[in-house]
Amino acid sequence: MLSTWLTTQTINIIDSVDDWKQAIRLSAVPLLEEGIISPDYIQAIYHLHEKIGPYYVLAPGIAMPHARPEEGVNQLGLSMLLVKNGVKFNSIENDPVYLITLLAAPDSSSHLQMLTELAELFSASDEMQKIFKAQTVDDILTVVKQY
Amino acid sequence: MKIMAVCGSGLGSSFMVEMNIKKVLKKLNIDAEVTHADLASAIPDEADLFVMTKDLAASSGIPSAKLIVLNNIIDINDLESKLAEYFKIN
Numbered sequence: 001m002l003s004t005w006l007t008t009q010t011i012n013i014i015d016s017v018d019d020w021k022q023a024i025r026l027s028a029v030p031l032l033e034e035g036i037i038s039p040d041y042i043q044a045i046y047h048l049h050e051k052i053g054p055y056y057v058l059a060p061g062i063a064m065p066h067a068r069p070e071e072g073v074n075q076l077g078l079s080m081l082l083v084k085n086g087v088k089f090n091s092i093e094n095d096p097v098y099l100i101t102l103l104a105a106p107d108s109s110s111h112l113q114m115l116t117e118l119a120e121l122f123s124a125s126d127e128m129q130k131i132f133k134a135q136t137v138d139d140i141l142t143v144v145k146q147y
Numbered sequence: 148m149k150i151m152a153v154c155g156s157g158l159g160s161s162f163m164v165e166m167n168i169k170k171v172l173k174k175l176n177i178d179a180e181v182t183h184a185d186l187a188s189a190i191p192d193e194a195d196l197f198v199m200t201k202d203l204a205a206s207s208g209i210p211s212a213k214l215i216v217l218n219n220i221i222d223i224n225d226l227e228s229k230l231a232e233y234f235k236i237n
Contacts, residue, residue, distance in 0.1 A: 048155050052186060053202040055155025058163070059221040066159040093201060093218040103159050112162065119163045122221045 002117045002147045005078035011137045011144075016085040020054075020097075021046060023089075024065050027081035027100040034077070037104045041072030057091040061132060062122055066103035076111055077104040078118075080144075082134060098132045121147045148179040151194035153203060157185025160220050164198055167220075171227045177234060196233065198226070 010030040017023045024045060031037045044067035048055065057063045067073075079102045086096030101118065105111035122128065127143050134140045150168055154161035161183035168181050182194070186203055191213060198215045199207060207214070215229045 052155050052206060055186075055200070055202060056160060057202070058160055059219040062221070064159055066156055068156055068158070091202065105158055108158055111158070115159070115162050116166065119166060119221070122163075123223065 001145075002078075002114070002121065003141065003145045005076075005114060006080055006141070006144045008137055008141070010077075010079040011082075011140050012080070013082045013084065013134065013137060013140075015083075017083055017087050020049075020087055020089045023063075023081065023083055023087045023097070023100050024102070027065070027079055027102045030079045031077045031102060031104055036073070036075045036077035038072040038074070041067055041104065044068070044071035054089040054091045057089050057094045057097060059122060060094045061086075061096070061098045062094070062101070062128070063089055063097045063099070064101045064103055064118070066105065069106050069108070073104045073106045075104070076106055076114070078102065078114060080140065082131065082140065099128075117147045148177075148196075149194040150179050150181045150196045150198065151189060152181065152183040153186055153189040153197055153199040153207065154183070155186055155203065157183060157188065160200075161185070164217070164220055164226075167223045167226050168198060168230070170223065171230050174227070175231060175234065177230075 045065045056065045081100045086098050088095045089097050130143050152161040152164035165181050165183040197209045201216050204216045
């Protein structure tokens with residue numbers, strides 16, 4: 001159940017951000033506050049992006065930033081930030097990004113169920129449109145609870 | 148036959164691609180071993196076919212004959228048509 005991880009605490013909505021780095025930083029706040037990740041984890045994502053490009057932009061409008069377990073993950077976790085006006089991640093095909101789903105995996109296997117459910121959600125284009133147009137966190141939760 | 152899904156860190160998006168490859172292979176009735184890995188582990192000898200996004204393909208060093216490039220990791224229809232085309236030729 002994605003709603004185990006995505007809750008009123010871990011989902012946020014914002015009108016706009018300055019750039020992709022701010023989008024990632026803001027999406028990480030709920031996980032940082034709970035100690036699920038350390039600030040190093042965000043830096044690791046920035047570094048890898050600067051080295052090889054926006055490897056975590058999955059599809060039009062959807063990003064799933066993540067780094068390696070050893071780069072600052074303490075526990076399994078997930079957070080979501082909707083940026084209503086969109087933000088550019090320098091992805092040729094998939095900008096602008098509206099939904100940033102930050103993934104924290106403490107090892108190479110414990111997140112597989114979560115990823116399976118996320119992949120189902122991301123593949124459901126009608127449901128994703130509802131998330132992109134959400135006005136409140138509850139609007140997003142209503143969709144998330146189906147997965 | 149070994150197929151490797153590749154992403155930047157080797158545990159997020161590449162795993163999603165691996166799941167989709169397995170679904171498509173089942174539909175196409177093709178047997179293959181499917182794994183996922185990070186870009187650094189993706190060297191030409193490691194697999195017969197590599198699947199990755201356009202963002203990574205340029206810096207991967209994988210010859211184009213062994214490479215399927217995706218624009219959209221979620222789009223299973225795009226993956227299916229590209230895999231079907233690959234297996235028609237190979």
